Amino acid sequence: xxxxxxxxxxxxxxxxxxxxxxxxxxxxxxxxxxxxxxxxxxxxxxxxxxxxxxxxxxxxxxxxxxxxxxxxxxxxxxxxxxxxxxxxxxxxxxxxxxxxxxxxxxxxxxxxxxxxxxxxxxxxxxxxxxxxxxxxxxxxxxxxxxxxxxxxxxxxxxxxxxxxxxxxxxxxxxxxxxxxxxxxxxxxxxxxxxxxxxxxxxxxxxxxxxxxxx
Numbered sequence: 001x002x003x004x005x006x007x008x009x010x011x012x013x014x015x016x017x018x019x020x021x022x023x024x025x026x027x028x029x030x031x032x033x034x035x036x037x038x039x040x041x042x043x044x045x046x047x048x049x050x051x052x053x054x055x056x057x058x059x060x061x062x063x064x065x066x067x068x069x070x071x072x073x074x075x076x077x078x079x080x081x082x083x084x085x086x087x088x089x090x091x092x093x094x095x096x097x098x099x100x101x102x103x104x105x106x107x108x109x110x111x112x113x114x115x116x117x118x119x120x121x122x123x124x125x126x127x128x129x130x131x132x133x134x135x136x137x138x139x140x141x142x143x144x145x146x147x148x149x150x151x152x153x154x155x156x157x158x159x160x161x162x163x164x165x166x167x168x169x170x171x172x173x174x175x176x177x178x179x180x181x182x183x184x185x186x187x188x189x190x191x192x193x194x195x196x197x198x199x200x201x202x203x204x205x206x207x208x209x210x211x212x213x214x
Contacts, residue, residue: 002035002212006204008197009040014047014074014085017093021156024095029154037207038093039200042085044071046173049080049147058082058174071172078157080134080147081177088164088185090199094211098153109134109146111211112159116144118210119161119202125189133178136161141184142175163187163199 012020017040027033046066048055058081059066059073066073085091092115098108113129116136120127120143127136127143136144144161162185170183186194 001208004208004212005034005036007036007038008200009038011043011087012040014042014045014072017042017091018074018076021093021095025151025154025156028095028097029152033095035097035212036095037204038091038095039203040091040093041087041089041196042091044069044084044086044169045074046071046082046084047074047076047078047147048082049076049078054177055082058177059172060174061172066172069169069172071169076147076157078147078149080145082173083145083147083160083175084169084173085160086165086169088162088166088187088196090161090163090196090203091158092161092203092207093158094155094207096155096211098150098155103153105148105150108150108155108211109148112146112148113144114210115203115206116159116161118206119199120144120186122202123186123190123194123199125186130181133181137181138184138189141182142178143184143186143189145175161186161199161203163196164193 117127149157164187
């Protein structure tokens with residue numbers, strides 16, 4: 001099993017996390033560090049993926065309304081459309097070198113899905129996949145989103161797993177540009193708040209097994 005450094009950072013602004021990722025990507029590429037998994041929560045923020053024109057169209061309110069709600073808006077370098085991050089959502093940013101034997105984007109994304117699916121199962125929630133879509137799903141609702149960046153086989157960005165997330169904030173957008181599916185959280189499925197450190201540990205365990213053990 002490959003070594004993995006895990007950093008549990010608590011709540012971090014999106015801009016700060018973006019800059020940290022940039023630094024770590026360069027360090028990983030230069031071989032100054034090994035594989036790293038950042039686990040954190042963001043303050044309220046809406047992020048736009050590389051499909052910026054369509055992503056902006058999927059923001060359903062005005063900049064003034066977002067400002068009044070305390071929601072930032074950021075463009076990013078990750079793939080995908082528009083998504084929301086906020087308190088109660090566990091965000092994972094893996095900084096990995098996929099070369100030489102993991103250089104398969106499709107397999108990497110499927111593995112991230114498996115991490116969230118298997119972590120959900122630990123809490124009695126039967127998440128799975130929907131054909132043609134990315135992420136982890138419970139029924140027709142997304143519990144975990146994925147948006148990655150891979151530059152010369154060094155990964156950044158990653159996944160967002162709804163634990164105790166206030167799902168009302170997703171009403172500000174068309175999540176991931178998908179209009180015919182909703183969103184859910186671990187807390188909603190269980191009918192109670194969930195201990196975030198316990199969820200972090202489940203994600204770490206599954207990440208080590210599925211991605212670092214592959």
